[in-house]
Amino acid sequence: MDERTFARLAEEYAARLYTVAFRMLGNRADAEDAVQRTLLKCFAARRSYSPRWAASTWLYRALANVCIDELRRRRPAGAAAPPAPAPPAVEPVDLARARDRVPREARLLLALRYVDGLSYQDLARVRGISINTVKSQLARGKAILKAALAGGGDDGRP
Amino acid sequence: MDDLETTLTRYFRPGAPRGLVDRALRGAHADAPDLAGLVERLRIDATERGVSWIRQDGGGGGATAPARRLAEQARREIGEYLDGRRAFFTVPVDLAGAGEFQARVLDEARRIGFGEVVSYAELARRIGRPRAARAVGNALGANPVPVIVPCHRVVRGDGTWGHYLFGERLKTRLLALERSTPALVGCATTRIVCRHGCAHEQRVREDRRVVFASVEDAESVGYRPCRACRPAVIAH
Numbered sequence A: 001m002d003e004r005t006f007a008r009l010a011e012e013y014a015a016r017l018y019t020v021a022f023r024m025l026g027n028r029a030d031a032e033d034a035v036q037r038t039l040l041k042c043f044a045a046r047r048s049y050s051p052r053w054a055a056s057t058w059l060y061r062a063l064a065n066v067c068i069d070e071l072r073r074r075r076p077a078g079a080a081a082p083p084a085p086a087p088p089a090v091e092p093v094d095l096a097r098a099r100d101r102v103p104r105e106a107r108l109l110l111a112l113r114y115v116d117g118l119s120y121q122d123l124a125r126v127r128g129i130s131i132n133t134v135k136s137q138l139a140r141g142k143a144i145l146k147a148a149l150a151g152g153g154d155d156g157r158p
Numbered sequence B: 001m002d003d004l005e006t007t008l009t010r011y012f013r014p015g016a017p018r019g020l021v022d023r024a025l026r027g028a029h030a031d032a033p034d035l036a037g038l039v040e041r042l043r044i045d046a047t048e049r050g051v052s053w054i055r056q057d058g059g060g061g062g063a064t065a066p067a068r069r070l071a072e073q074a075r076r077e078i079g080e081y082l083d084g085r086r087a088f089f090t091v092p093v094d095l096a097g098a099g100e101f102q103a104r105v106l107d108e109a110r111r112i113g114f115g116e117v118v119s120y121a122e123l124a125r126r127i128g129r130p131r132a133a134r135a136v137g138n139a140l141g142a143n144p145v146p147v148i149v150p151c152h153r154v155v156r157g158d159g160t161w162g163h164y165l166f167g168e169r170l171k172t173r174l175l176a177l178e179r180s181t182p183a184l185v186g187c188a189t190t191r192i193v194c195r196h197g198c199a200h201e202q203r204v205r206e207d208r209r210v211v212f213a214s215v216e217d218a219e220s221v222g223y224r225p226c227r228a229c230r231p232a233v234i235a236h
Helices: A003-025 A028-044 A055-073 A091-102 A104-116 A120-127 A131-151 B005-013 B021-027 B065-082 B100-110 B120-126 B131-139 B168-178 B215-220
Strands: B043-046 B050-054 B061-062 B183-186 B193-194 B209-212
Touching: A003 A028, A003 A055, A003 A104, A003 B021, A003 B183, A028 B021, A028 B065, A055 A104, A055 A120, A091 A131, A091 B183, A104 A131, A104 B005, A104 B183, A104 B215, A120 A131, B021 B061, B050 B065, B061 B065, B061 B193, B100 B120, B100 B131, B120 B131, B209 B215
Parallel strands: B043 B061
Antiparallel strands: B043 B050, B183 B193, B183 B209
8 A cells, every 4th residue: 555545544534533542542632642653553554454454444453452552551540640631521421421331342342333333244353353242242332331321320230 | 212322423423633644644754763772782681590680781691501591581572672572571580689678669660561650659659668759769770670670660750750770761762662562462363362572472463463451351352361471460
């Protein structure tokens, strides 16, 4: 893939990549940083891109890897002292709170599913998991969201 | 409640700040910070028990063949780490020269996860000496085996990096390196999750790499931990 093709692809997907990152990480600075790292990584690997893969799968796989690794570094409050993330000013508070109760893997699949309408098959490819796992994770994630939104304080977990 | 579908669709509607791609790709042709040369400049000494001394004045080794092998292993692992191909060290360390307090500080520093940072005060609290932040700083400043005992992951409470044995610039580079290097990598075909740098993981093709935040996360979607590098026994 040449440089111009890559730049066009990046422009085409920028909004979707950013939204997935923003909804995963909860603030603009980290989201922009995650998109930047994803694009630089893919740019560096653009020559080895295989058309066997959909370009979207390739980009989302890289973005998911970056976002998930960023979440790994975030420890429970008080355990570490990274710079505090800026408050997520424009998120609907209820949904943001509910979303935080959804386990990371399910949250990622929900974001990819709703931002870009990825099929179960695409989601399975992005995360290297089975289609059945995709379905069960999405169902679980939605059940937790539903319960959290309906019940306020209850997190919907048994 | 198909309101949920509507709510989620609205919540996840794509949008990005202006100029995002231009900003993101601006650095694409810049040279990556050169850490690769560092490993050759290191002096690495080892005893038969483990690596005992690392400084930036070249050379080093060991008095006996097993010690020399450990020093070579350390050099290889540090080289891979600086190249972004490793997130953990298997080579043992020999901290026999450290006093009791320093040994506790170094031991606690080793528990700080790859890519994480902790303040001096927090590390002092973790060893049960909450008022000893300054002494913790001194103990880390005299770290006999920097990089392997990751004293660069300890920073000042005000968000600045603070002192580093190899200089603040290198501290920044190491922390940046760890920010862009994953710690747990799964293989999409074998569904095995390894620590980054495990011999099995190094053979996983680029397009099959899936990063996880924890072993539990990986297990929840059908991966199992590698039996060689045993990622489940690390702190995170």
